[in-house]
Amino acid sequence: MNKILEKEVLSDVAKLMVVEAPLVARKAQAGQFVIVRVDAYGERVPLTIADYDREAGTIVLIFQEVGKSTMQMGTLEAGDELVTVVGPLGHATELDNFGTVVCIGGGVGIAPIFPIARALKEAGNTVISIIGARTNEYLFWEDRMRAVSDELIVCTDDGSYGRKALVTEPLKELLESPGKTISRVWAIGPMIMMKFVSLTTQPFEVSTIVSLNTIMVDGTGMCGGCRVLLDDGPQFVCVDGPEFDGHRVQWDNLLSRVQFYKEQEQVAVERWHEKCKLDEVS
């Protein structure tokens, strides 16, 4: 049992929770994730560790309400408990002083890119960050990202805040800018964004790291449900990743795999909405 100590609504779809998880907090590093179960009927949901406090024994989880499990998790409040929080899982981000790096966070992906940007900054890199979302309401942590970045570019798809652009536009300008040598790019966000970031950097031959959030069950390499096809064969996201070289990922296969349970997810969401309605009247 892991107690939720704080809850914060970051945007219409993103929520933050500070969760008691001393064993995870003790070992967590930027780039790793946990598996969470909401209750005894719950599925095992992988969530990236957005931050951690070793002394307090807490971790920060940020999630987007995209399916039944995350919607249900969103109804929990401080004082409630999650039945499972296990980790830290996966490899940590490879940290070094690469020179100038670009950190891109899209939507709820801003949360997991933050500890990576911070760690890269601490490792001596010049950090240029790009955060983006569909619209202003979905943006959060601009101040936090600014604090760990030498330069921060904010954009929205609809121009409701910052620059009206997809994250790939300022990225391309940075890559083309004669005064700048970008050594490495990190991108975390929707699968489609990570695909296009990888396609944008490929002609410039700039190494691009993406953090994949695939369907998982155990999270320890036991089931292989999370497998991603790279140019030279399959790998397991849970134990070989979650970070991969975006230029080697076969994106179309991955985009299709994450849609596999779409119909069942729909059923679960409808059933959840009905339950919520019933709870309101009774």
Place this chain on the structure above:
Amino acid sequence: MAKKTIIPTKTPMSEQPPAERIKNYDEVPYGYTPEQAIAEAKRCLQCKRPFCIEGCPVEIDVPGFLQLIAEGEFQGAINLIRETNALPAVTGRVCPQEEQCEAVCALCKRFESVAIGRLERFVADWEAAQGPLPVPELPPPTGKKVAVVGSGPAGITVAADLARMGHSVTVFEALHEPGGVLVYGIPEFRLPKAIVRRDIDYVCRMGVELVTDFVVGNTATLDELLEDFDAIFLGTGAGLPWFLNVPGENLNGVYSANEYLTRVNLMKAYLFPEYDTPIALGRRVATIGGGNVAMDSARTALRLGAEESLIVYRRSREEMPGRDEEIHHAEEEGIQFHLLTSPVAFHGDGKGQVKEIECLKNELGEPDASGRRRPVPVPDSNFRIPADIVIVAIGQSPNPLIPKTTSDLQTGRRGTVVVDEDTMKTSKRSVFAGGDVATGGATVILAMGQGRIAAKAIDEYLRTGEW
């Protein structure tokens, strides 16, 4: 002395009829009644030199417990079994007795062996029906602490034996439920989960502490555990599923058996949407492989509502590694067997979903290292089997998580942890290993047998400090 008349065949055990059982997840065999059990136990010749004990990896006193059953002393019988076997209700169901104790039964020379497995199951179930088990008296605590990594058959056996010796034991389990393969792998219709829980509860009531949601290697490394514990037993199983590595294997609808069975058994996907974890339901499900895991997968698919469930196996029926009973149950339930058939590619429907398996026909060649005749592909014999769900059940090897995070733990072929077979000692001081993590993948009972060897050696190490 009057010559004893032997009933030549085993007392039959009634089963759920196939047409009925493929619509539910209830156990297939019903088990013996007390009268049947007594009659069957009386078939034992009480040999002076009983080979059945040697045939048992955990050396159960078989003639002893059979004699007690014959006398109607069921409590005495189960107590005797429990002295060497922490999971009797489990092994009574899933042990390959026909290759072990029953294979060497003296009756086999002329008749069918005594149904030792069925009788073991009978007394274990009889005991459960009497209410909670009394905890055995334990010796005074030794003050030594042992960490057991993994709560499958090997780990539970080690934990029970060490607790009986007075050591303090903590079992670490990566998943949210204890039991390992007994819980995530073996289906409910073959091993009801309530039975596993009961046996594990018993071990916990002996003072063993159980910590779930703890991934050794990640949450803490072996070296970190050694700061708090005097010895460690690794019983992490063979959790890494093998794939065929043929084109199209990453299409939607292609599962590893581990994933398919874990979704259904551990996560209860068969009760979706009451439980959150989904599983894809296929109309025509093909399972690749010929072992028990393949049979479990194919039979699970039927129960999930598949119209057709197929086994695709590269050798012939004779070389199948699965237990006869499992293959027989699968046949009874209408599973179609496509033998001497090897998949070479998976083909999709153009939308990322698997649609067909491209296969080659095989002929049997010379025996290979396993002693079974090797499949030799017939050139240009390609043909396609339609299937909308494919389950790859061709084996697994140990999970590399712990060896990867432990610098001085030697591993061998296919990632198994290297052990001294007499003591189950690894290359790392204070660390022992047993079960599938050491063998690469065998049976529940072999894992338990190695657990017993390890427990003895751990006890000796804790007492003497000698490595």
